[in-house]
Amino acid sequence: MIYQCNGCSRTTFETSCPWCNGTQVSPSSEVQSQRLTPLDPSFYPDFQYQSKGLIKDFLGKKKEQAQLNDLLNNVLRKYAELKQPYFTNFIHTTRETSSASGDVGVPGPRLDGVYTERELFREVLIRKGFDELEGLPALLDKLLLTTAFNSVYLGFSRELSRHIKPGLSETLRSWIEEAGTTFRSDLALFYFYLWENDVSFPGIQFNPQANTTAGIPLLPLPAFRAGLNLCETIYFDILVERLGNQLEHFNPNQFITMYLVDAMDGFQFEAFLVEIFQTIGFDVKETKKTADQGADLFVSRFGKNMVIQAKNYTGSVGNAAVQQAISAKAFYGCDEAMVVTNSYYTKAAKDLATTAGVRLVDREALQGYLDDYNQKLIEVFQAEADEHA
Template sequence: MIYRCSVCRKTSFETQCLWCARISTQGAGSVQSTGLQVPLDPSFYPDFQYQSKGFIKDFLGKKKEQAQLNDMLRNVLNKYAELKKPYFANYIYTGRAGEAETQDAATPGARVNGSYSNRELFREVLIRKGFAELEEVPHLLDKLLLTTSFNAAYLGFATEISRHIKGSMFDILKSWINEAGTSFRDDLSLFFYFMWDHDFQIPQVPFTQQASTNFGTPLLSWDTIKTWLHECERIHFNILVERLAVKLEHFDPNLFVTMYHVDAMDGYGFEKFLAELFQTAGFDVEGTKLSGDQGADLFVTRLGKKIVIQAKNYSGNVGNAAVQEAIAAKSFYSCDEAMVVTNSYFTRSALELANTTGVRLVSRRELQVYLDDYNQQIIERFRASDRIDAPTAQSASPGS
């Protein structure tokens, strides 16, 4: 009963995304635009729910049609559960699931002079594994792949959030937001789903238990989510104020790295600094034997995902070539993701290519965020060492 919007990527308990819904007035009417709501549990796709056809037809045919839907659902989900690992999960991790749907033929099987997308081939693999329903309903494959991707994201989120579960609700939220930053705006519903899924009792949060079995019934009301979102915004604001206060008190220009320092680095220095930057952010970092080897400057790993990074310390804009090198390196080294990091900006064509191929681009603006976190870690280390030294100073004071 939790969904992730295919457009804004935010999670919610609603069957329509209320986060990205935009109302544009056109004369006396209005048009509402939202993304596809991808459920964590595939049984909550609307395709598996009976659609009302009016009182008379519902009275005469609902039971029979719902029984047919239930049979199809049971068959598909049983096979999905068996093949989710390794077939579905591995297909997601190969990075092939995002190919354009226009390449796929509506009818499975071979055709004259056929050019087949990887998804078409995957569909045929599943049909031969017993998914006969995919011959009837080809778009069902896309839905199952989206759900698999959402499950993979939730697994990573659950691993991360479990480290913050201690103390009161306020303590948990503060610990999470302190580390995750503004991602709470996207994942607040996912946070509450985790709490419900792990049977945490929260008096302030009125979960609707029937939501797990009733399609269209939200686990938490939209008003409750908005109330907690405002509370999270207050927590985030206070964290930012506290950080700035500490920074102003302990700022040392000799320790902090500014973007101007980064601009002055040569290519090798930039790669070395990125390694330190990602290590500070909690990644395992591995350099390549030779700088630029097969389009890879760094490898970073977190939560089992290996990312290849192409580093570009430029004074001008970074173009398509860097994105192409990252794509080639991802394939050559069998990485899960590819990233290009620069102290500059990207050309429009580089942005379009990256968006099509799933390469993540970190421009000067995003790099500044990493830089701020890096400098914040310096402050945190300073504060930690200050706390460690405090008892020693006290014991040395007169009269102790």
């Protein structure tokens, strides 16, 4: 099974995060319930028999295991029935990033009650027949974590499918060229995709028991670390080659610097963002310059729509820009909202964006977009030069 660490967000096949715990890998088959989220909810320790000693195991293990199996089957069946649309839509629409301590109480109304979205969602599920959540209140958080992890893997799979090549190294290179350093957190997802889709490369051997037995990694840790080292080598080579290309094909008249961005007016900045997002692979649609309801442009990729509010400022960007993005997201029914500026954000704007799930791109992050844009110009220039060679 594959897990995502709730602490560092990296993925792993181990039952204890190798990064959060250093080189210490837990010999236990128990997943640390507050640390790791399995892609398959049946791998939570709640559904695994816990040893109580030799004599008690001999007398009661069979009966308790049967009870756990019944509970697991009921939970998995109801989760499968309610995952679409309830669980999936809840993780995409909730404004809560984690559960509150009061969420684990008895379901239902209470005197002068203030109810979190999770409490209300739990009641929705209970009324739909998921009565196990009454006796296992912590189960809801675990199922939500698993749902979010499944959503991440689904998006990852769609992207990775475009990078599969005949060989392992060229597949990794194609993926890393686009994904950058995310390979460090997503390499386990990469291997899991290969296994799930029967993509085989020489030298990679998966353990067939890993998908049914807790504590057995799909790929041994030494083999996983060897793969990570290969990725680092490929990434290093990509960076060296990119720098060589930049030096060889550098044309200051074509490149866009942050100083040129600072000199743009509002309309020029919006038009330039259209070029930026188109260059890095998004479909882009500009809005009309009047009555845009807080939207400057829309971008879409992999089936998700995002509304963008552009702010070319000399001072800090405050709450108003974030509020405009929130309103535009709701008005146009977009999946995400973003504010992009050549400046920085006030603390209040950052806090509001975190609460509302609005992505903020400040001057430093915009510089990263500029670097990608300029790199694409180099690649286009180099391709044209090769055609005429």
